Amino acid sequence: MAAIFTPKVVTxxxxxxxxxxxxxxxxxxSRDLEQAEVLTDEADAQIRLIEASxxxxxxxxxxxxxxTPGSTGPEPAHFREAFRATGPSNYSHGKQSEAL
Amino acid sequence: xxxxxxxxxxFVATRNAQFRAQVERRIDGxxxxxxxxxLRLMNGLYLQLHAYMLxxxxxxxxxxxxxxxxxxxxxxxxxxxYGHFTTRQNIQFNWPKLRDVPDMLDALAEVQMxxxxxSGNTIRNVTADHFAGAAADEIADPRPVAELxxxxxxxxxxxxxxxxxxxxxxxxxxxxxxxxxxHDIGLRMIRNDAGKPGFEVIVGGGLGRTPVIGKIVRDFLPxxxxxPYLEAVVSVWNLxxxxxxxxxxxxxxxxxxxxxxxxxxxxxxxxxxLRPAFSGVDQQLFAQIKSDFAPPAFEDRDTAPxxxxxxxxSVFRSWADTNLSDHRAPGHAIAQISLKAHGATPGDASADQxxxxxxxxxxxxxxxxxxxxxxxxxLPHVHKADLPAIHAALKEAGLATAxxxxxxxxxxxxGMDYCALATARSIPIAQEIATRxxxxxxxxxxxxxxxxISGCINACGHHHVGHIGVLGLDRAxxxxxxxxxxxDHTENAAIGQRTGPGFAADEIVPAIxxxxxxxxxxxxxxxxxxxxxxxxxxxxxxxxALYGExxxxxxxx
Numbered sequence: 001m002a003a004i005f006t007p008k009v010v011t012x013x014x015x016x017x018x019x020x021x022x023x024x025x026x027x028x029x030s031r032d033l034e035q036a037e038v039l040t041d042e043a044d045a046q047i048r049l050i051e052a053s054x055x056x057x058x059x060x061x062x063x064x065x066x067x068t069p070g071s072t073g074p075e076p077a078h079f080r081e082a083f084r085a086t087g088p089s090n091y092s093h094g095k096q097s098e099a100l
Numbered sequence: 101x102x103x104x105x106x107x108x109x110x111f112v113a114t115r116n117a118q119f120r121a122q123v124e125r126r127i128d129g130x131x132x133x134x135x136x137x138x139l140r141l142m143n144g145l146y147l148q149l150h151a152y153m154l155x156x157x158x159x160x161x162x163x164x165x166x167x168x169x170x171x172x173x174x175x176x177x178x179x180x181x182y183g184h185f186t187t188r189q190n191i192q193f194n195w196p197k198l199r200d201v202p203d204m205l206d207a208l209a210e211v212q213m214x215x216x217x218x219s220g221n222t223i224r225n226v227t228a229d230h231f232a233g234a235a236a237d238e239i240a241d242p243r244p245v246a247e248l249x250x251x252x253x254x255x256x257x258x259x260x261x262x263x264x265x266x267x268x269x270x271x272x273x274x275x276x277x278x279x280x281x282x283h284d285i286g287l288r289m290i291r292n293d294a295g296k297p298g299f300e301v302i303v304g305g306g307l308g309r310t311p312v313i314g315k316i317v318r319d320f321l322p323x324x325x326x327x328p329y330l331e332a333v334v335s336v337w338n339l340x341x342x343x344x345x346x347x348x349x350x351x352x353x354x355x356x357x358x359x360x361x362x363x364x365x366x367x368x369x370x371x372x373x374l375r376p377a378f379s380g381v382d383q384q385l386f387a388q389i390k391s392d393f394a395p396p397a398f399e400d401r402d403t404a405p406x407x408x409x410x411x412x413x414s415v416f417r418s419w420a421d422t423n424l425s426d427h428r429a430p431g432h433a434i435a436q437i438s439l440k441a442h443g444a445t446p447g448d449a450s451a452d453q454x455x456x457x458x459x460x461x462x463x464x465x466x467x468x469x470x471x472x473x474x475x476x477x478x479l480p481h482v483h484k485a486d487l488p489a490i491h492a493a494l495k496e497a498g499l500a501t502a503x504x505x506x507x508x509x510x511x512x513x514x515g516m517d518y519c520a521l522a523t524a525r526s527i528p529i530a531q532e533i534a535t536r537x538x539x540x541x542x543x544x545x546x547x548x549x550x551x552x553i554s555g556c557i558n559a560c561g562h563h564h565v566g567h568i569g570v571l572g573l574d575r576a577x578x579x580x581x582x583x584x585x586x587x588d589h590t591e592n593a594a595i596g597q598r599t600g601p602g603f604a605a606d607e608i609v610p611a612i613x614x615x616x617x618x619x620x621x622x623x624x625x626x627x628x629x630x631x632x633x634x635x636x637x638x639x640x641x642x643x644x645a646l647y648g649e650x651x652x653x654x655x656x657x
Binding site: 013015017018019020057060061077078079080083084087088089090091093094095 | 152199
């Protein structure tokens, strides 16, 4: 039996800054996970991934990350994605301490 | 210290210009990421979890004040105002922007530094005893040897596409502070029965997913044979080493699969072929390099100011007792500056702190600093009379933590707070352990105890050789921490043994506490260090303390 498809977002690192970015439904890249387009259909997700991967002059290392729907938008399903979305946890610096 | 020749300066400038053009071509779309990645890695530029990361080589961990000031400048100008000193005596900048990296490399070149071969399948930055040239127990200074190897290995045409990375460490002291037995090649400087200088050559050590203690491939290698012999070892492995599976590509696996005797025979054959090609130019170079490392002029002065402060100031006394080591010159000491303030990120220093340390080195320390693989900074040559002033300046900069070799002097890799390879965090675990034992006011009673934490099996945090090792893993989407006990990073190198099942992030500090409590109740006296108690009593009492007498988990392990 095929595994049930769980919600995903397209994510990568920005080519110039290295920042973690998410693909929005307007085809822009956002630093904010809440702005990401949530993909609930596997075929859609694969197409969005292929499209995003072609944007080689904007981003590096494109992949689909699992999310769970939350009240204010998608939330990371795995702790690794939580750190990517927020920044280092040893003390507040990086994304979490800067205006998005 | 070694100074760049015109050749060195031109080589680095050329590489920097090449890399600047490569970055431009990546940005304008002429290079794909697949094409660019190996080029950036050759120049120390990684892409990590949140940002790019630039790893800068600090050859054999030696810096002068101008270099450290420049690192402070780079941290402020192009990064977030701090740098992270690593277990390979390097510094990493965690937040550079791609467009700025060529300027950062040019700024490094201004002070004779670079990031070449800090990544990729090459011979990496050569590491050495951080007390080199200063330690009272030293036979000879390993840095000229390390510099000779650096020059030989940099851009070596045969060794730019090795099966995997290759790490060499050198010690000039019988007390191994360079973890030589956990390197692809470890060199111990020794003298033979006739008093001639040479090396014991250890091969095939390493940590990572398959930890192995290195084996002796040559008991005594005459000094003049060093480069042809190293070339023979790397050359044999370059052909034999497995390229089909990166987890089996390191020389430790090659040695394991072929056996040390077979490797030794192949190396000797290759060495016989190569030796005549080394006509002696290497030895002329070596002689020049040695003169660059001539010891500074140590002053003979009264140590009364030290004795007075030691007598009267308990804070200074505590720092002196833990952070100073014996120096070869009378009246002098080696002072370690802890980058492990309780609750801080191990190995991080702010730009301001770097400048304070640079100033102290310039004023009191013959302009020398060292980076230890334990992620601390060393002032290798200071006169004891100057130590009260040094301590006062360190205190003001938040750098006077008296914990070298103690339970809070923890090695921790960047872990999942920064690293793209990590499976769990390591820095917050170190922060919590240090904070907890500081609260308990136990660390001086506990004495010599090395905790080493890695956030994945690649073992950058040296957990296998920690007295207490902690390995962070991802267990079904939750951070889980395995504990090993009895590891040893010294000349008696040993791989720690697993205690049993792992602990959740919120269980790990109490688990460490139970281990320490067990040690305190089991030790014969305060003179018996943790590692000696463990050797004497074995795993059982620690296991019982961790999992209980009849705990199913203990039985499962």
